[in-house]
Amino acid sequence: MTQEEFVPKSYTNTVLEGTVKWKSPSNIALVKYWGKKENQIPANPSISFTLDACATTTSVTYKKLDSKADNFSFDLFFEGKPKEDFKPKIETFLTRIEAYLPFIKEYHFKIETSNSFPHSSGIASSASGMSALALCLMSVEKELNPSITTAFFNNKASFLARLGSGSACRSIEGPLVQWGNHANTKGSTDLFGIKYPNEVHSVFKNYHDTILLVDKGQKQVSSTVGHNLMHNHPFAKERFAQAHTNLDELQTVFKEGNLKRFVEIVESEALTLHAMMMTSMPYFILMKPNTLQIINKIWEFRAINKSNICFTLDAGANVHVLYPENEKEVVYQFIKDELVAYCENEQYLCDRIGLGAKQL
Missing domain, CATH: 3.30.70.890 (GHMP kinase, C-terminal domain)
Structure with missing residues (x-):
């Protein structure tokens, strides 16, 4: 797939408001991704175990604005409290993904997020947090275009998550996810993570x-x-x-x-x-x-x-x-x-x- 395929042509539905909620796990790389090119493209391929308990739960409540805004309209709450210091990171993320989700300036979003692991526990929450947010926004897009297939949904969610945090693209699916072009892995790409496509012995399950x-x-x-x-x-x-x-x-x-x-x-x-x-x-x-x-x-x-x-x-x-x-x-x-x-x-x-x- 190319990134152009993730740019929607048009939407078939009109949706005024709603709420979507996802729980997305962290992951631990076995082969490490370290070094990147422009646009969050990895300098080398990586593979990770998707975790289960260490996860972020994010809900997004969305409401259509009277007219398209010049800037992104959102409020952010972390574990029930406003989280102003995290807003610039979300702003950067929304700027990067706007071309692929052109509806995001047409809505006000209330983003509520929490982690299952203690804050400042030293667990990388960007993978679980950015993947959970990407999945919520994809669910909104699916409301606008119900014909989106599950495979496309997962690939695009991983693609979007990557633009927020590289390793987040490996948190959408499991149990083993590979990300980055690799000559001997069918379907591997720098654009999103894929479920590891080859045979896996039961001992790793x-x-x-x-x-x-x-x-x-x-x-x-x-x-x-x-x-x-x-x-x-x-x-x-x-x-x-x-x-x-x-x-x-x-x-x-x-x-x-x-x-x-x-x-x-x-x-x-x-x-x-x-x-x-x-x-x-x-x-x-x-x-x-x-x-x-x-x-x-x-x-x-x-x-x-x-x-x-x-x-x-x-x-x-x-x-x-x-x-x-x-x-x-x-x-x-x-x-x-x-x-x-x-x-x-x-x-x-x-x-x-x-x-x-x-x-x-």
């Missing part, structure tokens, strides 16, 4: 993700700044090639259920992301001492118990502990006994892979 909240503070480096550091990075070319190679290899891993190799690729990807930040200019160390303590404990436990536990990291200090369903009791006990002590206020979140966003 019920994976768990326990998120250890090592540092709940404000992100040290915004995603935008972090991605921009890749523009003149001395190792960028090798990194982008590595992502393609890892995706190639994961196809075999997913098909055969090779957990040992899965662990190696996923942990290497996490450490590579942090290595890119440490070798950029300016440079950053995003891990905390407790992040390293947890990693070493995981390696030790894995060696002693012949476990398939592994970790991954986003661009921060928190640790995502990934493990298959058949190890959940023993791994969860280990997390409680050995790892929770390294979390801020002993806080952690239990999640598992899910099937994507749901309309409520």
Whole structure:
């Protein structure tokens, strides 16, 4: 598909007002997206597990204006309270998507949003938040044009979400979503995320993700700044090639259920992301001492118990502990006994892979 196909020709219905509501999950990348081109186009392809419990619920109440406005008309509430400081981000998002949803200056929107995870918990809420908002706006468009198919709806919602936050395009569907052009993945595109189209072994169907909240503070480096550091990075070319190679290899891993190799690729990807930040200019160390303590404990436990536990990291200090369903009791006990002590206020979140966003 091309982005021109997402520009509507006309609408068949007139809708004066209504309310739509979506719950959309966060996701955790296995092969990391780090570095982007213009218009939120990824510099390399990525693949992620869609999560289930860590989610944003957004409702949009819309009412037709007497005439088309010059500016976007909306109020924003986060967990019941006005959220003025987030409005510029929504304004930027609406500006980027106006060409694809030309009706948005014809309505006033009341946007009400909340997260299932604690605010400032260090969980990236932009993926769940922007995907939930994109889905709500797509539901309004479907009211205006009921002939939109489910496949088109999902693709366009992912396309729009991407313009708000790159990783948000991977939160629409699940359990495995790939985003970015990749020669050996049929249907892959830079424009939106697709459900991983190849065979997946049953061992990956019920994976768990326990998120250890090592540092709940404000992100040290915004995603935008972090991605921009890749523009003149001395190792960028090798990194982008590595992502393609890892995706190639994961196809075999997913098909055969090779957990040992899965662990190696996923942990290497996490450490590579942090290595890119440490070798950029300016440079950053995003891990905390407790992040390293947890990693070493995981390696030790894995060696002693012949476990398939592994970790991954986003661009921060928190640790995502990934493990298959058949190890959940023993791994969860280990997390409680050995790892929770390294979390801020002993806080952690239990999640598992899910099937994507749901309309409520």
